[in-house]
Amino acid sequence: MALSDSFLWGGALAANQAEGAWREGGRGPAVSDIAKYRPNVDPREYAIHHAHTVESITAAMADDDETYYPKRRGIDFYHRYPEDLALFAEMGFTVLRVSIAWTRLYPTGEETEPNEEGIAFYEGLFTEMRRLGIEPLVTLSHYDPPLALALKNNCWVDRGTIALFERFARTCFERFGHLVKLWLSFNEIDGIVRHPLTSGGIIEETVEGSILQACYTALHHQFVASASVTRMLREMWPESQMGCMLTMLKTYPLTCHPDDIAATQAKDRLLYLCTDVQAGGAYPRLALNALARQGVEIPFAEGDAELLREHPVDFISLSYYMTLAESVDPDAERTPGNTVLGVKNPYLESSEWGWQIDPVGLRISLIDLYDRYGKPLFIVENGLGMRDELTADGRIHDPYRIDYFRAHFREMIRAVDEGVELMGYTSWAPIDIISASSSQISKRYGFIHVDLDDLGQGSGERRRKDSFWWYQRVIATNGADL
Ligand code: BG6
Incomplete structure (x- = not known):
């Protein structure tokens, strides 16, 4: 068997890590604009690094602050997107995942009318994608809540944010709905517990009561907002589709000791909480009980349960x-993963950042998710962050990246062969961009190199890596030639 002809191939980006131009076109500040460069950030300290106080935010926003905040500059996708899209088209992309910066449309989140300059930017971007035959897959919220809302009321902790987000989403559907048919509401919605500011606009020092409760309150508000805009999309554009987005942090028991199995089961229960709500339509009872034991209560308002269902x-x-x-075992060796710390698996190799490379885990994850929900799946992020070297021949030879993707594609295709419905695949990220966790660009993911270093020095010039031509062939043969 092979992938179907309608299978979408491409890449994925986020506004806050690529666009830059943080003060242009009427854009307001987002929480991502105060993320500092943190080389190889240890995930144990991730939340601490990304946490801010009102005082540190005020200092970061002051005109005389000389700290370098890489996401403010990104890779200048805001100005250079025609060139970047042309390179994606050259690779044969049929889909590109991008996100819309809420603060380009509503600079503080609270305006009643959208910023037309922001609308014009995205209209231009989506129109150009369509012209090149690239289907836009658009995330409404990817790690960039408005800073003004974070400072005002801890953003998603406040139920009032749902209505503000609905206004933003309505504008997106009204103004871009003829160009965009595939939408995602919240990137990695489960991440709020791991990074409250980045995902939820929550400034911990100003939270009343427990931070865990604040995170689950905010998460519930995001669930409600997501279901509400899904309803809105169906009313406005019945043929369009809305997806949820999960950080698939698959965990294996280290041993077959029943206690390890039980501990893994407990992890899985919280892992699947978000998809159970967003795809299944209700909170799972045992997860609610587990949260209640930690003192967390979900703030249901009238009508929430029906809306989610x-x-x-x-x-x-x-x-x-x-x-x-x-x-x-408390002494089990640990290693970092994507914003988490877990136990090291002796059978897997790790990247410099400690992330364990596991292609078979992709197949296992796809099968787990499809078995559990029976809904079509879309891999919207997968890739390897590595340092690349520009060699004397002016090229970037990146066989390690090709090896990573090849192994993952094999397993992805095996899952499809077993019957998993998979709509498409977008690599993270097809061009080097700023890392979400550490704000490094030297943790490179792209098939396209960007001439910038961690401190923003460089020309910004784009260069095709060896993997560029390899991925081009994979797409041309719909995954047959790996
Ligand atoms: C995902 C995020 O969790 O991981 C992306 O959705 C992020 O925004 C990606 O860039 C890779 O993580 P990092 O920290 O290496 O950029």
């Missing part, structure tokens, strides 16, 4: 980079 997503999207193990 009646408007589940059309498809499930996921990011997949690595897997971790779980053990009850």
Whole structure:
């Protein structure tokens, strides 16, 4: 068997990590604009690095602050997107995942009318994608809540943010709905517990009560907002589709000791909480009980349960980079993963950042998700962050990246052969961009190199890596020639 002819191939980006131009076109500040460069950030300290106080935010926003904030500059996709899209088209992309910066349309999140300059930017971007035959897959919220809302009321902790987000989404559907048919509401919605500011606009020092409760309150508000805009999309554009997005942090028991199995099961229960709500339409009872034991209560308002039940997503999207193990042994060796720390798996190799490379885990993840929900899946992030070297011949030889993708594609195709419905695949990221966790660009993911270093020095010039031509052939043969 092979992938179907309608299978979409491409790449994925996020506004806050690529666009730059943070103060142009009427854009307002987002929480991503105060993320500092943190080389090889240890995930144990991730939340600490990304946490801010009101004082540190005020200092970061002051005109005389000389700290370098890489996401403010990104890779200048805002100005250079025609060149970048042309390179994606040259690779044969049929889909590109991007996100819309809320603060380009509503600079503080609270305006009643959208910023027309922001609308014009995205209209231009999506029109150019369509002209090149690239289907836009668009995330409404990818790690960039408005800073003004974070400062005002901890953004998603406040139920009032749902209505503001609905206004933003309505504008997106009204103004871009003729160009965009595939939408995602929240990137890695489960991430809020791991990075409250980045995902939820939550400034911990100003939270009343427990931070865990604040995170789950905010998460519930995002669930409600997601279901509400799914309903809105169906009313406005019935043929369009809305997906949810899960960080697929697959965990294996380190041993077959029943205690390790039970610990892994408990992890899985929380892993699947978000997809259970967004795809299944309700909170799973045992997960609610587990949260209650930690003192967390979900703030249901009248009508929430019905809304969640009646408007589940059309498809499930996921990011997949690595897997971790779980053990009850407190001395088990640990290693970082994507914004988490877990137990090291002795059978897997790791990248410089400690992320364990596990192609088979992708197949296992796809089968797990499809078995559980029976909904179409979309891999919207997968890739390898590595340092690349520009050699004397002016090229970047990146066989390690090709090896990573080849192994993952084999397993992806095996899952499809077993019967998993997979709509498409977008690599993270097809061009080097700023890392979400550490704000490095030297943790490079792209098939296209960008001449910038971690401190923003360089020409910004784009250069095709060896993997560029390899991926081009993969797409041309729809995955037959790996
Ligand atoms: C995903 C995020 O979790 O991982 C992306 O959705 C992020 O925004 C990607 O860039 C890779 O993580 P990092 O920290 O290496 O950029």
